[in-house]
Structure formats: C-alpha cells, structure tokens
Amino acid sequence: MENLEDLKILAEQWSHQGIEYLQKIPPTQLYAAIGVLLFTTILLFLSIRLVRRTKSNTVLLSGLSGSGKTVLFYQLRDGSSHQGTVTSMEPNEGTFVLHSENTKKGKIKPVHLVDVPGHSRLRPKLEEFLPQAAAIVFVVDALEFLPNCRAASEYLYDILTNANVVKKKIPVLLCCNKTDKLTAHTKEFIRKQMEKEIEKLRASRSAVSTADIANDFTIGIEGEVFSFSHCSNKVTVAEASGLTGETVQIEDFIREYIKP
C-alpha cells in the first residue's frame, strides 16, 4: 500500500517536472521538434512500404478450363489433389509454403498462390489479380491440346499483351500438364504450336488502324515469325503432371522468382 502511494507521489512529481520543462521551451522550437519527428516517422513508413511492394509474392495459375489448375494448386499446397476437382467457379487463393519445402529447415517465405478460374465467363477475374502478380504459370492441357490450341493461344496472347505484364515484365511459365498420360504431347511440340498460333493472332489483330482491337500492346518483332524469345518478359516452358504430383519444374520456377 505504501509502495503504491509512494509510486503515485513520484509519478506526480515527474509529471509536474515534465510540464514545467515543456513550458520553459519557447513554443516555436516545440512545434518544430514535433514536426521533425512526425516527418521522419512518415518517411520511415513510406520507405518500408515501397520496399515491401517490390517484393510481391503472388503467383497466378491461369489457363483454360479443364487444364488442371485446381489440381496443381492443391498439389503444390498439400501434396495431393484429394478427391478430385470440378470446374471452379471462384478463384482459389492461399498463402503457404510449398508442400515439398515443408521439410526444409529454416524460415522460408510463403508463396501467395492464386488459382484463377479458366472459364471464359470468369475471365475478368484474371484482370483483378494481374497487377499484384510476380509470376504467371499458364497451364495447358497436353493431352487435349490440339482442339483447344486456338483458345489457349488466344488466352496466352491476351495475357502477354496485357499492360501490367508488359510493363512489369512478369515472367510466364508455359506449363504442359497431364504429361503422365501416354498420348500427351511434348513440350517442344506445344511450344511450336503456340508460337504458330500467336503468330497468326498477331497478324489478324494488328491488321489495321490506330486502335488495336482489344489488346494494349503488340508483341514480337515486326517482320519476323513470332517466338517466345521476342517477348520482353521471360517465357519458359515446362512439363508437369497434376495427378501424380510431378510439379518439380513449377516449383523451381516459383522459387526462382520468389526468393525463399
């Protein structure tokens, strides 16, 4: 009890002294000091935020409906695709450490993985996530490739000519899924076909006039046949299999751009 009272008296004394001291300082100096303090704290916050922004850890999984994005999402997250998937109606988002890296020791930065539905009616959702993307994985069905080739190449073309992708040079991985099946095409074949189709798209879309039909930019070099090496952002090709868990190449790609 006495201690408390003593403490109270001490506290009162200190506060009195502090107030006296403050009142002694001329007001302009006081205000100046406060102003400088505020200014430096604001500067600190801004700089921290700026530094943070450059290190986005979002990876987008996109591709046509039925190419296997949701299966890959769950493989990367949990190591298994559980009981199967159906056509997604909403994006699947998660921030986690990749499943294969769970066993590694030490602090690993989690990856923010977003699986965007591939159905054409849900295409606007992709544009919501593009600004924050650090890398894009474009999943292609290697089994049913030829019937969907045109639609897949149109989608890829739209992504590669998107303003965000071009300006920020977001790297794209063309991932050929379902390679565990015997009749799946090779990644070289798929790459060549996509390049051919995009070449045709380039020709038809930049045919006329000042305004491009729907795309912000054009890609490739004028007069040369399109190749993925012409893109300003890096485009690589890889193989994977969602059902058997063969996702090593995707994980390497992710880790290349999202430093652990």
Next chain:
Amino acid sequence: MLEQLLIFTRGGLILWTCKEIGNALKGSPIDTLIRSCLLEERSGAVSFNYDAPGAAYTLKWTFHNDLGLVFVAVYQRILHLLYVDDLLSMVKQSFSEIYDPKRMAYDDFDETFRQLRIEAEARAEELRKTKQVGKPVTSVKKQGQVSKPGLEGGNKRVSEGGSKKDDGDGNKAKVSTLTNGHSNGNHQMEDDSQETDLANGKENTSSNVAVDLSKLQKLRSKGVRGRGGVRKTDSIGNKSSKVAAAEPAKKATKKNRVWDDAAPKQSKLDFTDSVDENGNNDHVDIVAADQGESMMDKEEVFSSDSESEDDDEPGSDEKPAEAKKKGWFSSVFQSITGKANLERTDLGPALKALKERLMTKNVAEEIAEKLCESVEASLEGKKLSSFTRISSTVQAAMEDALVRILTPRRSIDILRDVHAAKEQRKPYVVVFVGVNGVGKSTNLAKVAYWLQQHKVSVMMAACDTFRSGAVEQLRTHARRLQIPIFEKGYEKDPAVVAKEAIQEATRNGSDVVLVDTAGRMQDNEPLMRALSKLINLNQPDLVLFVGEALVGNDAVDQLSKFNQKLSDLSTSGNPRLIDGILLTKFDTIDDKVGAALSMVYISGSPVMFVGCGQSYTDLKKLNVKAIVKTLLK
C-alpha cells in the same frame, strides 16, 4: 435410386462424395451443370436435365453461401425421387456443422449421410402412402384415358400447360433442354408423370370419371390462360377440332406465299430485268473506302461518372421506401456489427427494387425474375460484411452476375475465324436472320464495310427473295461499297440461292459471304421451316440473329422460338443454333439497354456487333462494363 451426391467448394475442390453408391457417372454431368447452369446465372432453377449417351440424369443442387459450398444430387430422370430436396437441405445442415476450411477429407460423414438418407427415404415413403389412397381408384381410369391416342396427346399438352403454372419450371426445363440441344421428348414425359402425381395428390376422395375430366379441363384452361397468344396446346375434345380447322384455313392463305418455281406469277413479280440496271448506274455514288473508321475499331470512351450513391437517390426507391424506413435502423445497426446472416426475407425488398429497376431499363420481365432468383440463391445464408448495407451487397452481387452473363462464353473475334477459314480455302459464311424490320440488310452492309476496311474480300448473297426491293437494296449497297453481289431475283428458293452463292464465292476466292434472309415472325411455321432448310443445306459458319434494341418482352419469345425451331427442324444430330446476336437501333434508346441482357441471357450467345445508326461506320462492339453500369444506375 440416387446416383451420386457430391459436396464441393466453389473453388472446385470435391470435399465428399457418397461412396456407397459406386456407380460412375456417364459423361460429365457436374461440369455441364456448372458451365451451363450455375455460371449462366440460372441457379434459381429447380433442377437441371443432363443427357449423355446411355444415361439421362436430373441434377438438383443447393448452396451454402456463407461457407462457399455446393451440394449436388444426381439421379436418373425416370425415377422421380421426391426426397431429394429434403435430403439436400438436411445434408447441408449437418455438413456445415462439421465443415472446417482446413480439412480436406470427411470420411466420418459417410455414416451421417447414410442415416440421413434412410430418414429421407422413409419420410418420402410415408408421403407416398398417404397419396396412394386415391391412387388405385383413379389409376384404372387413367389407363383408359391414356389408351385413347387423342387423349394421350391431351394429357401431354395438359401437363405442359399445368407445368407452366408451377413457377415456370417448364420454362426452365425447356431452356436447359435448349442449351443441351436435345429433343423435348424426355422433358415432356417427366412433366406428364409429375402432373399426374400432382393430380393424384389433389384428389383425396374422388372416384368419379366426371370429376376427373372436369379437373383436367380446369387445369387445361389454366394452361391456356397462363400464356396468351396462339396456343395449340389444347387437343382434348372439341378444341382439337377448332385448331385442326384453323390449320387448313391458315394453310390455304399461306399457299400464296410459298416459293416454288412452278408458280405462274413469277414473271409478273420479278422486276429484276436488266433494262433498269444501266439507267440506275449514274445515280449511285461509290462510297470511297475512307468514309472513316468504322466505330468497331475505335476505342470506347465513356465518361467516367463518379459513382453516384444509388441509395441516396429518392427516385429509384419510391415504392419500397416505406418498408425500408422501418428496417433502416435495424439494417444500419446490423451493417455496423456486420454479423447478420442474410435471409430470404431480408433480400426480398432489395431484390424487388432491383428487379423493378431492371424492368424500367427494358429488361424482359421473365429474365429479370430469373436473374433475381439466381442472385438470391447465391446470397442466401451469407454473412454480411461489416459496414455494408443489404442493398449494396445485393447490388454488388447483381453487378457480378450481369458482367458474367454479358461476358462472351467464347471468343468473338470474327477476323480470326475468317483467317482460319481462309487457310482452309473456304469462304466464311454468315447468315443474318431475324424478324421483320429489325435492320438486317442495313447492318449487313455495315458489316461488309467493316470487313472491307480490314482487307477482307466480301460477297453479298441476296436470299431475301420475298420482299419487294430487297434485292435492289442490296445491289445499291454492293455498288456503293464495290463488292460483288450474288442474286437470283425474286420468288426463288433462298436455300438454293445461298448454296449457289457459296459456290460462286469459292470459285472467285471471296473470303466472306454475307447472306441476307427475309424477315419472319417466330410463330410462322412454314417460314421457320424454310429458314432451317437454308441453314441445314449450307451449314454456315455463323448464324447471326439480328434483334433491335427497342424490343421488350418479345425478345425472349423471338430468340427462344428461333432456337427451338432451328433445333427441332434440323436434320443432323448437331443442330445449328444461333451463334451470335447483332443488336440494332442502339442509338434510339438512351439508357434502356435491357434488351441486350434479355437476348444474351435467353440464348446464351454473345452480342457480336451493335448497330448504332444508319451510316456505314455506325457499328461497334458491346461494352460490357458500360451496359452493366447503365442497367444498374
């Protein structure tokens, strides 16, 4: 018995399937359900029919919007399981109790599900037994009725009329069969037995033949009243003779309009003699290729109005204002705490206001209704996030739904398709169909101008061989645009003219053939048959339905009847339906843009062009965001 019951998340992961029933489903009914029903904003419908080779399923579903789960039950269509809805809601309740976002496997649910199923089946058995009191007495008479062929047709028609009255279920089932593109046979059978179930359920004490007939007559009359206009659904007794009498009379008058080459009047009506051609040459100016850029290629610049708070506008919420005032304080309170679960009663007034607003923007009533039901289904049970009002949540959901509907399901890049057809050395054939006076010929010329600007060689085919002046009209356009035209004059079979036009185009290497057809009403059977013959014979690459933006509720009727006739009268297994819509006279409506929504919703095909004036450059693309904004303003 139940074929399968699935629980999956909206993100696509399957959480649980019933393992007792080991049957693998034929085809992919779940994916088809998602693509053609749930993503098409038809989730307010009662059920969905799926036909695969070797199986006919019906799917029923329910949502748990708060947790983002979907529960789907699949069963054979011939079995009418009454307990499915019950079972789904019970499963929903018990599963949401054990659901955990982190958990992926729910094996313990098997036991719970088995018990629930036994319970639901038992309950259904009880209900059926109480109905069976009336059944053995009436079944004898029913068999007697069914044996007579005339009355059997009557039963079917009655059921069609009867089913129309229960919440438009028949309509929804019809729409789903249209999207599947299969015959209506299965659908009618289901409705038939559904109707007899209802009829049996209603009769508790009757044992009189007279009572049966009178009840059937009552139902029949209800069916007739339900839909105005020409209804050929009554065929019981005297009414059938009336209809039968009307038909030959109709046929007698129609005979004059049938196009056959042997008609002696041909020479009289055919004014396309070459004498006039040279005389007309002087008066026609050739349109320079630079009449300016077609608006198709211009960027759409719409003024970015600051988003007005619609709820502050007194004009929009006139009627429900009073009801809102009472609930306003509580809704404000709830919006701050943000914990309320949305119930149907909460959503009711907001949805009603939204529906009225849509209808003032010229959206067809039926479509607005279905949309509101779909949005309701997707919001029920969801938690309100804090600091949002119910009306703004509903508005956001509706905006989402509208953007989804208006976003095309497939690519509408015509130039790409033209180039693809060019590589195969075939001309790309576009057929313009529509009712009278919507602007087919005018917009055909606009499309031709646009294609020309993109260095595509175009050819026109004048297959409107009925309306006087149609061929001349096209000829004038062709001369102004300097493109070849294929015409055979009047009173010729348009299907044959189109075929020859395509052959001509292949010969002289035109990239695109634009086929103009005569306008026809959707109820006109012989004309629709002629149209379907044209399409079947020539297999065009694009069937473009031209509809005017001024049309109101009739848009639904036009499009659904066109699609239905095209699918019914098609000779091949894969009927060609309407692939795209051309919306015309867009400049005449200020903000009543609802026709676009009705047409896209009912047919599922995207709007490829919008005609907004009468000169060659007045053709543009549909700006989805602008339309949605205008609709919800």
